Amino acid sequence: MSKVFNFSAGPAMMPAEVLEKAQNELRNWEELQTSVMEVSHRGKNFMALAKRSIEQVRELLAIPDNYQVLFAQGGARGQFAAIPMNLLTPKGKALYLNSGYWSNAAADEAKRYGTIEVQDILVEKKGQSAVDLPDLSAVASQYDYVHYCPNETISGVEIFDVPDVGDGVLVADMSSTILSRPIDVSRFGLIYAGAQKNVGPAGITLIIVRDDLIGRAQPITPSIWNYQVLRDSDSMFNTPPTFAWYLCSLVFEWLLQHGGLDAMAQRNQTKAQALYNFIDQSAVFHNTVARENRSRMNVTFTTGDAERDMQFVAQATAAGLQALKGHRIVGGMRASIYNAMPLDGINALIDFMQAFEQQR
Numbered sequence: 001m002s003k004v005f006n007f008s009a010g011p012a013m014m015p016a017e018v019l020e021k022a023q024n025e026l027r028n029w030e031e032l033q034t035s036v037m038e039v040s041h042r043g044k045n046f047m048a049l050a051k052r053s054i055e056q057v058r059e060l061l062a063i064p065d066n067y068q069v070l071f072a073q074g075g076a077r078g079q080f081a082a083i084p085m086n087l088l089t090p091k092g093k094a095l096y097l098n099s100g101y102w103s104n105a106a107a108d109e110a111k112r113y114g115t116i117e118v119q120d121i122l123v124e125k126k127g128q129s130a131v132d133l134p135d136l137s138a139v140a141s142q143y144d145y146v147h148y149c150p151n152e153t154i155s156g157v158e159i160f161d162v163p164d165v166g167d168g169v170l171v172a173d174m175s176s177t178i179l180s181r182p183i184d185v186s187r188f189g190l191i192y193a194g195a196q197k198n199v200g201p202a203g204i205t206l207i208i209v210r211d212d213l214i215g216r217a218q219p220i221t222p223s224i225w226n227y228q229v230l231r232d233s234d235s236m237f238n239t240p241p242t243f244a245w246y247l248c249s250l251v252f253e254w255l256l257q258h259g260g261l262d263a264m265a266q267r268n269q270t271k272a273q274a275l276y277n278f279i280d281q282s283a284v285f286h287n288t289v290a291r292e293n294r295s296r297m298n299v300t301f302t303t304g305d306a307e308r309d310m311q312f313v314a315q316a317t318a319a320g321l322q323a324l325k326g327h328r329i330v331g332g333m334r335a336s337i338y339n340a341m342p343l344d345g346i347n348a349l350i351d352f353m354q355a356f357e358q359q360r
């Protein structure tokens with residue numbers, strides 16, 4: 001089998017070492033002569049795994065003591081509903097910053113549960129997409145919370161500054177940027193992420209929530225998404241997706257073994273920079289995101305010609321560079337280069353793009 005690189009946006013590639021470890025212990029986990037997916041989530045071994053995984057996340061993100069780490073099901077879209085149900089007060093309202101598809105989808109879902117205001121923060125600067133981050137320090141406390149999406153996975157727009165909400169509550173959909181670089185958790189009221197981009201496989205959602213935001217859920221909130229219920233049940237109110245949780249814990253372990261998030265941030269910056277540098281000098285490919293908002297996780301590019309883009313994707317796929325087709329709503333190409341993507345994958349892509357350029 002020749003070398004293949006998977007640039008899928010999500011579910012995305014997992015670290016090879018994690019898959020190998022899971023494979024090695026699949027039939028005999030922790031000497032139980034059974035797999036991890038066949039044991040009770042309330043048994044000693046799984047409970048220990050769950051506890052360990054939370055400690056690992058706490059260590060990776062330096063999470064302060066007044067935050068809970070919860071795991072839920074229903075993905076990020078489940079949280080689009082759970083967040084207003086848990087955080088909106090009866091007469092309250094929330095502000096959603098709109099920077100693209102996902103932040104907009106989050107606002108649309110939240111509107112079912114209360115009063116939502118939307119503020120567009122995506123602007124065009126010299127023909128490029130950029131984010132104009134407002135200073136909300138004076139106004140944010142009028143809202144139960146302010147929601148934003150630090151990395152728009154589809155367009156490849158990332159927001160590196162954290163919005164200033166003063167005494168307000170900041171909520172972030174970090175599905176495609178969590179664990180890619182260190183963050184100051186204390187700036188946030190709640191952080192959530194579907195696992196399938198940068199944490200593990202699909203089917204599990206990571207939530208980091210400040211203690212004072214727990215316990216004010218609307219009565220309609222499904223128990224499985226009520227943060228108080230999740231906290232009080234150690235995220236085991238219903239049967240958790242144990243195999244997905246296990247794989248996440250292996251990813252956390254892998255991250256810690258490889259220098260944690262400082263090392264990841266450096267690696268990710270090197271990877272993204274190499275790709276953007278190539279695109280910027282290319283006569284064929286271009287990227288339309290302002291430099292300061294170029295995603296380090298999802299690099300979008302196009303030839304500007306839909307036909308040619310299709311040829312590129314087809315030839316790249318044949319050459320072992322998989323899943324480079326852009327999202328259907330934006331077209332073009334997208335290379336998703338999460339933590340698990342090695343620099344070799346970036347170099348292989350650049351080499352291939354270079355060869356493609358010379359074809360005409």
Ligand SMILES: *Cc1c(COP(=O)(O)O)cnc(C)c1O
Binds near residue numbers: 078102151
């Ligand atoms: C993928 C993604 C989602 C959707 O996640 P699901 O787990 O499929 O609901 C939401 N937000 C962002 C930023 C994403 O990248």
